[in-house]
Amino acid sequence: MRMAELSKASGIPVATIKLYLREPLLPPGERTGPNQSRYGEEHLRRLRLIRGLLEVGGLSVATARDVIDAVDSDLPLAHSFGVAQRAVSANIDPGDIGLEALARIDRLMEGWQVSGDSPGRLAAARVLETFESLGQRDEGSWLSRYAAAALLVAEADLDQVQARGSREAMAETVVIGTVLGDALLSGLRRAAQEHVSRLRHPVPSELDRPPTRE
Amino acid sequence: MRMAELSKASGIPVATIKLYLREPLLPPGERTGPNQSRYGEEHLRRLRLIRGLLEVGGLSVATARDVIDAVDSDLPLAHSFGVAQRAVSANIDPGDIGLEALARIDRLMEGWQVSGDSPGRLAAARVLETFESLGQRDEGSWLSRYAAAALLVAEADLDQVQARGSREAMAETVVIGTVLGDALLSGLRRAAQEHVSRLRHPVPSELDRPPTRE
Numbered sequence: 356m357r358m359a360e361l362s363k364a365s366g367i368p369v370a371t372i373k374l375y376l377r378e379p380l381l382p383p384g385e386r387t388g389p390n391q392s393r394y395g396e397e398h399l400r401r402l403r404l405i406r407g408l409l410e411v412g413g414l415s416v417a418t419a420r421d422v423i424d425a426v427d428s429d430l431p432l433a434h435s436f437g438v439a440q441r442a443v444s445a446n447i448d449p450g451d452i453g454l455e456a457l458a459r460i461d462r463l464m465e466g467w468q469v470s471g472d473s474p475g476r477l478a479a480a481r482v483l484e485t486f487e488s489l490g491q492r493d494e495g496s497w498l499s500r501y502a503a504a505a506l507l508v509a510e511a512d513l514d515q516v517q518a519r520g521s522r523e524a525m526a527e528t529v530v531i532g533t534v535l536g537d538a539l540l541s542g543l544r545r546a547a548q549e550h551v552s553r554l555r556h557p558v559p560s561e562l563d564r565p566p567t568r569e
Numbered sequence: 570m571r572m573a574e575l576s577k578a579s580g581i582p583v584a585t586i587k588l589y590l591r592e593p594l595l596p597p598g599e600r601t602g603p604n605q606s607r608y609g610e611e612h613l614r615r616l617r618l619i620r621g622l623l624e625v626g627g628l629s630v631a632t633a634r635d636v637i638d639a640v641d642s643d644l645p646l647a648h649s650f651g652v653a654q655r656a657v658s659a660n661i662d663p664g665d666i667g668l669e670a671l672a673r674i675d676r677l678m679e680g681w682q683v684s685g686d687s688p689g690r691l692a693a694a695r696v697l698e699t700f701e702s703l704g705q706r707d708e709g710s711w712l713s714r715y716a717a718a719a720l721l722v723a724e725a726d727l728d729q730v731q732a733r734g735s736r737e738a739m740a741e742t743v744v745i746g747t748v749l750g751d752a753l754l755s756g757l758r759r760a761a762q763e764h765v766s767r768l769r770h771p772v773p774s775e776l777d778r779p780p781t782r783e
Contacts, residue, residue, distance in 0.1 A: 403704055411703065433770040437763065444759055464757075467764035475759025482753040489625065489745055490617055494732035500725035501750070502757055504718040509761035511714035513769060518708035531703055533762070536715070537755045539696040543678075543716055544750070545658055545689025547723035549651065550681035555727060556647040 358384075361394045365402045372402070378416050380405050380423060397523075404527040412443045412530045426526040435522065439529040444474035447481060456480040456487075463502050512536060572598075575608045579616040586616070592630050594619050594637060611737075618741040626657045626744045640740040649736065653743040658688035661695060670694040670701075677716045726750060 362369045375381040381401055384392030404426070408419040425438035449457075449472060460480040469476050483498070516528045576583045589595040595615055598606030618640070622633040639652035663671075663686060674694040683690055697712070730742045 407703055411699070431770055431772045433763075433766045433772045436766050436770075440759060440762060464760055464764070467760060468767040469760045469763050473760050473763055475756045475761075475763065478756030479753055479760065480756075482749050482756060485625070486745065486749050486753075489621060491742060491745055494729050497725050497729045498753075500721060501753055502761075504721045504725075505754060505757035505761040506765070507714060507718045507721070508758050509765045511711050511718075512758075512762055513765045515708050515711045517769075528705060531700065531705055533759070535696050535700050536758070537751070539693055539700075539712075539715055540719060540754060540758070541751045542689045542692030542694075542696060543719035544722050544726075544754070545654060545747070546678055546681060546683045546687050546693065547689075547716075547719040548654060548726055548747070549647075549683050549687055549689065550678070551720070551723045551727045552647045552650050553682040555731075556645055556650075558645045558647045 356394050358392065358394065361398055361402075365399055367402055367406070375402070375405055378420065380416065380420060400521070400523050404523055404530075407527050407531045408442070411534050413534075414442055418442050422526065422530065426522055432522070432525070435526055436516070436529050439526050440533055441474055443530055443533050445478060447474060447477040449477055452477060452480045453484055456484045459483060459498075463498055508536070508540065570608050572606065572608065575612055575616075579613055581616055581620070589616070589619055592634065594630065594634060614735070614737050618737055618744075621741050621745045622656070625748050627748075628656055632656050636740065636744065640736055646736070646739070649740055650730070650743050653740050654747055655688055657744055657747050659692060661688060661691040663691055666691060666694045667698055670698045673697060673712075677712055722750070722754065 356364065358369055358372065362372055365372070372381065376383060381398060384394040384398065387393050401423075404423070405419065408414045408422055409416070412419075414422070419442075422439050422442050425435045428435070457476070457480045460476055460483060463479075464476070486492075512532055515532060516525050519525045519528050570578065572583055572586065576586055579586070586595065590597060595612060598608040598612065601607050615637075618637070619633060622628045622636055623630070626633075628636070633656075636653050636656050639649045642649070671690070671694045674690055674697060677693075678690070700706075726746055729746055730739050733739045733742050
């Protein structure tokens, strides 16, 4: 297809596509004349990935290019996924986190294959530190139940990724799923809290409405 | 204790405590002279709740006051929790969300006691809409496994809340736990994704180091 058709099919303006070609985030089309190129399905797929990286992931163009390079490389999938996942995770300096909190998170993740500079490991340790600095503490099994739930969700995430066909589509799902999955889990968790709270502390039905005066 | 001691015990500057007294977020102490009051343990506890609301929850003073009023009221616990939880959740206009996405989230939460304007329900439906608008779809059981994990986490959250003693301490844990729990889960989820990804797509050990030239 021509540039105008690629724009129509992707919903992305021609000027934006040209910008992606210059960066380059998008590989050039096949030259068919001095001022004309032909684009294929692979360009459409790549445009979808680019939009996911920039719009959902909120990445800079340079970081998006790193992710795309990892996807295009023939490195093992876990490696490409790692690059994509790190790109959409907060960058935390390990030196900012206490060793005690890191050790507790490591005990929590015992048996997990996680690298020392994993953004998730650092983020979890930082939360634990903040939690305790506010006078809260793990009452029994709060942390370990969170770890168990995280493992369930990660299994579902990887199944979701593997159901896609190409490396490109998989990386797209890694990025979109990582960002949107956080928000989905946060929303469902609030709804589930409301449910469990109502089960445990039933609200008399007359209090579910504004009180009336007699 | 006197104001200066309250400040020392709480780590909050006197000027800030005076501001909380004026708002009022903090109830007055017991007058012991024309320019002197005495404060007790309940003031320390309340200061902790205020800090949780303002610093962790990121609430405005007016919203923090609404939460404190709900905690101080004799409304059922589920009601106070609801006020605290809503205060730290994004405010979403139900009109902005498609009925189809809402219906799918409701099917997912079948049997849950969740009100129609639950911020969690609306947030989850909005994520689903975004996810699908990006060409992603639920491959089998992604959504239902997320809902199951959210329920596990919510049970852990409520156990954590109930282990606290007073209504005030419970509300504090609702707010802090809601905000920090999202971040904890997000971190653990990333670490678990790395683990599951490495299990499924082993990275040859020579690729775990930077390549060397011969």
